[in-house]
Amino acid sequence: MFVACHLFLGLVLGLAIAGRLGDRRLIGFSALGAVLPDLIDKPVGHLLLGGSLNSGRLFGHGLLFLTILAVAGIALYRRRESFALLAVTAGVLSHQVLDAMWAMPVTWYFPLLGPYEPYEFTNYFGGAILAEISSLSEWIFLAASAGIALAACRGFGPGISRLAAALVRVSVPLLGILALASLLAWATGSPESILMVGAGPENYLLLAAVSAVGVIGVIRYQEFLYAG
DSSP: OOHHHHHHHHHHHHHHHHHHHTOTHHHHHHHHHHHHHHHHHHHIIIIITTTTTOOSOSGGGSHHHHHHHHHHHHHHHHHHOOOHHHHHHHHHHHHHHHTTGGGSHHHHTTTTTOSOOOOOOSSHHHHHHHHHHTOHHHHHHHHHHHHHHHHHOOSSOHHHHHHHHHHHHHHHHHHHHHHHHHHHHHHHTOOSBTTBTTOOHHHHHHHHHHHHHHHHHHHHTHHHHHOO
């Protein structure tokens, strides 16, 4: 899945965690975790190791990384009662689920099944950026993410609060439409479309799921999100 989709799900997951624990800061930690695997693996795999592995799914996309974060998060919670690192862990888990890492067992279970498998890409970052900006779903997720992020912040004045509320209000029906359109594309076996460049049936199903979860999450926790 693309960056804005990962970020949006991380924000919604963080919103649910923060709503339960009453700490808005956890929204940011979860969002960070949701993009962290790509922040680690894309530069390493496609730049530093571009001549050998050329893969953007390495350590940050594996269960070992997730386990280390979880253990460290539990230790931090027990010592300081801070849920921050566990929120990051939840975001990382959401990233690995959206990337369906179980379909890449060598990477997901590394190092149990041997070394990472090499891949071949030509101008990976250029192609990835073009695919991102050409996908309608990414713009919807980006608008919704901006609304949630701005609403979660405090102290920027009423103008920012109004902008955040407007972005969320516009995004909710768009997310609903995206969920329905993605379900239709999945059910009819449609080829790739403007919804998501390079999408397959499983991508459409994930788009529908993320959009639906987003609508439910924003509506469920909107009072907490906009509370003073």
